């Protein structure tokens with residue numbers, strides 16, 4: 197997942213986009229970029245790094261104009277370390293388009309070949325998002341019946357884009373001199389919401405927190421398959437452009453990716469995590485008697501709501517046993533196993549008194565590669581815990597994700613092809629309690645009965661787009677750079693050394 201935002205206003209938007217990206221930083225830590233538009237000219241700044249490091253005062257001053265968009269990147273395709281694959285991407289025709297994308301295309305390779313041979317378009321990076329932009333540009337070229345561009349021509353282009361591309365995509369594009377286009381894949385896998393501020397500024401963004409935190413009132417989600425075109429005067433046009441839209445949001449957004457204060461597709465992420473804690477509590481009781489647990493300790497940050505609810509239901513004390521260094525980012529979304537492992541120790545430190553001589557139940561939101569759990573269980577033992585139990589608010593992650601979460605291969609997943617007992621041995625805890633897949637779906641799905649289902653592919657192996665084979669998964673990995681086991685980008689551990 198990445199974080200994306202787009203704005204149409206009657207005032208300069210550079211600071212507003214920056215602020216929204218900061219609120220979406222948890223969705224991508226690897227690169228950030230902003231484009232603004234003034235008098236049909238685009239102004240862009242993008243680079244690797246976190247938002248606060250990428251944009252210095254001089255960069256912000258060079259982003260004039262009353263509309264624009266931005267992205268924070270968490271790479272899931274192409275080269276994790278390439279500055280050129282930072283977003284937004286730009287094409288000069290038709291009109292000039294810049295685009296940001298959250299998600300992952302599953303047919304990007306085939307499209308790239310097709311774009312070259314049939315559409316005569318050159319793709320200069322390994323990014324699936326550059327492919328997406330070129331498909332959109334080609335379709336817009338075909339559908340445009342004159343200048344100025346009409347919303348219906350834009351919608352025709354999006355309809356054709358839906359026909360050509362596969363996978364997950366929440367997209368925001370700015371068409372020079374015309375307006376801001378936002379659309380979502382026909383399954384609504386990745387989130388996208390829209391809101392408005394008192395002065396009439398319209399904002400589209402990945403999570404409601406980006407709207408709320410910048411004083412915009414949430415109006416609605418973009419529907420799966422729907423396209424919204426916001427003209428430069430703020431007029432909003434909307435149309436359903438998919439043939440069979442269905443709402444199957446990614447369940448991992450609720451488990452881990454999104455901020456708890458966001459509401460996605462009508463579901464409070466916080467409430468979803470409380471519910472997961474509740475159902476997990478029932479699983480714990482059937483494995484370890486609560487009388488054998490002295491204290492419940494969350495593994496910061498994302499597991500906290502589930503852990504509090506679980507402790508409450510079991511009638512056990514909830515204590516903070518790990519302190520998080522707030523200057524280290526989220527470890528799961530870092531590229532390279534070496535850096536992830538090192539970061540767990542940098543990020544979390546124990547409060548020894550909470551462990552000494554106690555039976556502790558550690559709670560995490562999910563166990564993916566097992567990097568965090570292995571380190572944490574050892575840290576709890578080193579701090580003197582008698583018994584260390586571990587509960588995961590999500591079920592075992594057993595299948596690769598192809599829709600924008602960086603879990604490209606099954607071999608890296610600690611639970612793939614292993615029984616719970618085998619995973620327990622690897623992690624080194626005294627008992628391991630996982631959430632159940634159906635219980636997870638029910639706990640979250642009950643919060644919005646209008647959902648058609650979830651994309652829960654990393655848990656149940658069912659890919660909602662229905663067209664994913666083992667060969668596709670292998671192919672999707674062929675062009676990945678920077679995700680190999682042990683791969684380490686040491687530069688990210690260095691302190692920022694910018695001098696203005």
Ligand SMILES: O=P(O)(O)OC[C@H]1O[C@H](OP(=O)(O)OP(=O)(O)O)[C@H](O)[C@@H]1O
Nearest residue numbers: 497498526527528563564565566567568
């Ligand atoms: O099994 P693993 O491969 O280690 O992945 C799972 C862990 O990674 C995430 O934490 P992260 O540090 O990314 O973010 P958080 O602070 O939001 O919990 C998640 O919350 C788990 O703790």
Ligand SMILES: NC(=O)CC[C@H](N)C(=O)O
Nearest residue numbers: 197198271272273298299
């Ligand atoms: N996580 C995402 O949404 C990634 C977007 C895009 N596939 C990239 O790798 O840059």
Ligand SMILES: [Mg+2]
Nearest residue numbers: 495496497498
């Ligand atoms: Mg965590």
